[in-house]
Amino acid sequence: MQSFVAIAARRNTHCAVKNTEKTKVAVVGASGYTGEELVRLLLRHPGAELAAITSRQFAGKTLAEIFPRLAHHATAKALRFTDVKPAQLAELADVIFLALPHGVAVEFAGPLLEAGAKVIDLSADFRIKKAEMYQEFYAHAHAAPDLLSKAVYGLPEIHRTEICEARLVACPGCYPTSILLPAIPLLRERLVESDSIIANSLSGVSGAGRKAELDYLFVECNESVRPYGVPRHRHLAEIEQELSVAAGGAVMIQFTPHLIPVNRGILTTLYFAPTVIGKDPKRIGAAFRASYAKETFVRLLEEKTLPDTKNVVGSNFIEIAWRLDPRTGRLIVMSAEDNLLKGASGQAIQCFNILCGFKETAGLL
Amino acid sequence: MQSFVAIAARRNTHCAVKNTEKTKVAVVGASGYTGEELVRLLLRHPGAELAAITSRQFAGKTLAEIFPRLAHHATAKALRFTDVKPAQLAELADVIFLALPHGVAVEFAGPLLEAGAKVIDLSADFRIKKAEMYQEFYAHAHAAPDLLSKAVYGLPEIHRTEICEARLVACPGCYPTSILLPAIPLLRERLVESDSIIANSLSGVSGAGRKAELDYLFVECNESVRPYGVPRHRHLAEIEQELSVAAGGAVMIQFTPHLIPVNRGILTTLYFAPTVIGKDPKRIGAAFRASYAKETFVRLLEEKTLPDTKNVVGSNFIEIAWRLDPRTGRLIVMSAEDNLLKGASGQAIQCFNILCGFKETAGLL
Amino acid sequence: MQSFVAIAARRNTHCAVKNTEKTKVAVVGASGYTGEELVRLLLRHPGAELAAITSRQFAGKTLAEIFPRLAHHATAKALRFTDVKPAQLAELADVIFLALPHGVAVEFAGPLLEAGAKVIDLSADFRIKKAEMYQEFYAHAHAAPDLLSKAVYGLPEIHRTEICEARLVACPGCYPTSILLPAIPLLRERLVESDSIIANSLSGVSGAGRKAELDYLFVECNESVRPYGVPRHRHLAEIEQELSVAAGGAVMIQFTPHLIPVNRGILTTLYFAPTVIGKDPKRIGAAFRASYAKETFVRLLEEKTLPDTKNVVGSNFIEIAWRLDPRTGRLIVMSAEDNLLKGASGQAIQCFNILCGFKETAGLL
């Protein structure tokens, strides 16, 4: 893998360098948890001008009214939610973030792209490359299959060069990010058996979105832990797609999500059978360092400590640690991230920065 | 105040002693938090036979299916939710618990009473004696004003004798219980100024019921504390009604409820200006002891410790402590209870025990 | 008590039937979380008379003073913590529960057994059969290796007959219980490959005990999830010992404990590679039913729902569910228990009931 400097250099070669004017952005569906985080990050972003926010439910209200914690921003006091059409949005902003439910984002992306906007989508609608795979996991045909090939999977540490030239970025899900970043370096270097992967994930409740459902009431989640979506979660589609690219062949994994009583954070524990060369702990460490030593947002813990969501919540960082078990021979890799930041809106801003030629950490530190 | 023995003696005089057969009971609206607690308590009650449970939503399902934690009970495996009419219910059971939303219970109570059943209502529908006061606080006319005078306010430590002869018991709300039990002895003995009362209450989220509303989502409640319903909460109607009886004159109080991130529990801190005789700490302690020393479910902490909800959650106990502040001259009284038990379903069972001539603690220890 | 005795007699014909007198019991080290739970359960047990409780720290105080939630019990008001020697304890009680830290229990057990008492130990001191294995995992020689062979592993669903005749019961740890009950039926029936087992466990903070350590402060645990003890936790010794017995050969597993912000509860997710016959879902279900259909405290969820700690917290039940993944071919088994009850004190009472010829559920429902 090339060094970060090389990649950054490539970015500067490939991407048009922005002038010092601010980029106008809009957030569609800004009333959910990821939408709120996007707005919060964009309000303090040095290169972004938040030009429009949409919400059917809150149309006419100011940002400050709906999100009291943002109420001190001048923009939040002035900017009102609207319910405009895609074509109008493309006139208001150059880059549009879609923080919409699965199946709704697809309706906005086409018109926005046609109108000349760039789109950063946080839903699952454009993450899958093959329409058949989409249909298999989402149980209905994709509504705009021709757009799938145009979308870039927005995991910067893996697809930075493509993101820099993209017009449609499909930001990864929270679980996929927590699994892909730890697993890809190991598969690329053939350090683990590709059919041995088990991912056990624990997610905070904000991952379920701001939805008025009994299952996510305080009393139903507090003092409770539970697995769900066993054995087949939709996120498997994008996870296996990306792992297969890294492995150079089809990868199928075991994935079990669990709901735990925290607002934010995902802790994923991965189990692998190492290959012959993967039994050497130096090779494991070297693979992680080669991939991530220069990545600002990946924190390799090496032999010192283990991940803890409280060290990453509120930030765009992901912590990764690993242990080779001398008794069983298995490799255990653990990651911790904020599901709403590195797992959603923070990563979307990271993509935005790459796309627009800003410093990749702009607005994120 | 008479001793417990005297009261108990009166009960035995006034109440028909039950034979050893079990009392058939039904729970209407058993799918909420108080309904679930009622069912749990009744399943293990030595004198109750749970004959029917109703829920529109869950009709046809067994108790075991809906409440997995009860699944080991033979009755829970067999008993199915139904959606029967009041008249039918009265054929199935002798005592009917209504765990229905405010405004719905009133529709069931009349028909049930006419059909000969006894009714223990956990809603606010029959707690107010005067229809005008009801209208003032609930903003609509009472649907069955003639029943108001027949209802007994189900606070056993205060109205035990009446409960024993009642056919319609209106169980107090969770906040009122936490305020009335500490305040009534002080008002009765003229130890505090009746216009000086401030009640600051903190409630767990189950107090809001099992309702799919955004405000009660885990993420909205966790890591949050907030007042609500300021300055006028509906529970004031019943609180002031009962305090006025104790004081022998109109009492108006200040009451501020707050939502805190616990499943269960209410902690109320009360502030009083003592009267001249109330400035004597011995008088305060004596008043509490006279009222509650023989009450099983009231735990007077005196000088030792302060209340903590974790000491009462899961039980029908209420803890009460008090301190006279030598600097300010004010009296501070604190109480802690489980809002679903002493504040709702546990108290309803306590009333049931009195009503049916069981030992008052039956099924509650 | 007659019915208890009759049932016990029927189940274990070789057990001496107890008379109807109460059994005198003592709890050594009653100030921790498991000690408090033991005391709570024993106070309401129909066949137990709590004759002594010890605590160096609280000697002279009553139970009611130290544990306010028990303050209504007459015994709790009267019984004081003492700091007596084992020999004296054996005079006060017939069955002694040891709720002591690892390494301390071993000092009490020998003298108590010699003095004629029966001992139910909740520590790890007598769970391992082989002194060498103990030394390997606990890093020091066992202080009473001759007692190891006399101890019975107190998992009633697996070792009921032995428990009934035991004089020294070593109650399983909380993690082991959550792993052994799901795994043993599968290994016994050769339905899973014995080298394929991965156990990912999530534990509430009470599992760490009532210890004043920074790691377990509210602020350090709340809004946090973290793995720990990777890859080698001491509980592996007893887990692998018991699994090896079930498999009829050495079993080595992968086990990762995690700390989550709940007071109580363990949720374990197990991953297995099924054997050829284990690929038949009917065989899996049949194995679980054969082992547990008649076990009161094991709740098999089958195809309906998935385990949730909130359904078992406060009870001695363990929930078990399983899924064969048609994509990967793996078997996923999930369990949920209360770490302080089925994982500690509840199970100890279950053993006590077997040992003394009480109904096995006495004091536990």
Next chain:
Amino acid sequence: MQSFVAIAARRNTHCAVKNTEKTKVAVVGASGYTGEELVRLLLRHPGAELAAITSRQFAGKTLAEIFPRLAHHATAKALRFTDVKPAQLAELADVIFLALPHGVAVEFAGPLLEAGAKVIDLSADFRIKKAEMYQEFYAHAHAAPDLLSKAVYGLPEIHRTEICEARLVACPGCYPTSILLPAIPLLRERLVESDSIIANSLSGVSGAGRKAELDYLFVECNESVRPYGVPRHRHLAEIEQELSVAAGGAVMIQFTPHLIPVNRGILTTLYFAPTVIGKDPKRIGAAFRASYAKETFVRLLEEKTLPDTKNVVGSNFIEIAWRLDPRTGRLIVMSAEDNLLKGASGQAIQCFNILCGFKETAGLL
């Protein structure tokens, strides 16, 4: 930096304007919760250079090792905790923050001031003006009574001009800030009776500090609410001192702190008897607006919403709302703040900004 300077100059014409060089700062006792927050804020402060951090316990370790969440900062990787003497510290930094326990800060302040440093103290050691009052509430004589008159109470919205010229700033406690900011405008304008004030406060557990004590274990705090320190808390000394200044005469208040299970946040509910002119709601609103309409960090909610700690946690804002109760005539005022930020370290940075001539919001938005 120019604009910061210009703004500061405009606001405080008598303050020396800083040059554009960074100010060297040190944090003494950086291992607690307030110390960690100070370090976090200073690392991202545009005008501060963190030159030294001290901790006896962690001497020799880097910031990154001890606080993993800061590990991405270059300074955090390089800067090591030391255990140097005050005199040495004064050579390393121009402004020294003391995040030490009560009674320890006093030992550092004198030597530091003598050596020419400016001191911002977060302890209670210099908040009280009169040594006798200190002795009354802290039960021992003050160790450096001559310094008391030199200290400025660091509540910027009230004492900005003095802070700008101070050499020793005594930052207010978390409870005092939540009480003083709502109460002072009302007392200044004679809108409330000065003997009528009741403050009921709810605090997150971080307020107790990072101390290994049983009372603050997760299991002891989670699912628990409890009052403490009733009726006399040490913070009363500084609260009443500042309120008396505002009222122009001695003020004595009732104050009850409670511990609730959140990491951060204080919610205070205040009860007042309005004076004759205070019965006019317009006067109340006008008083708050007159005091705070131009204060960045005070968010007046007026008639719209009520405070919620989740809207201020992680920020230096305080939310204030008020309601005149038409039934009782009382005025209820509610405030919400982050106890570690506006209640401690954020406020200390705000003072630092004033002291050094930076924009008051530098590093805080």
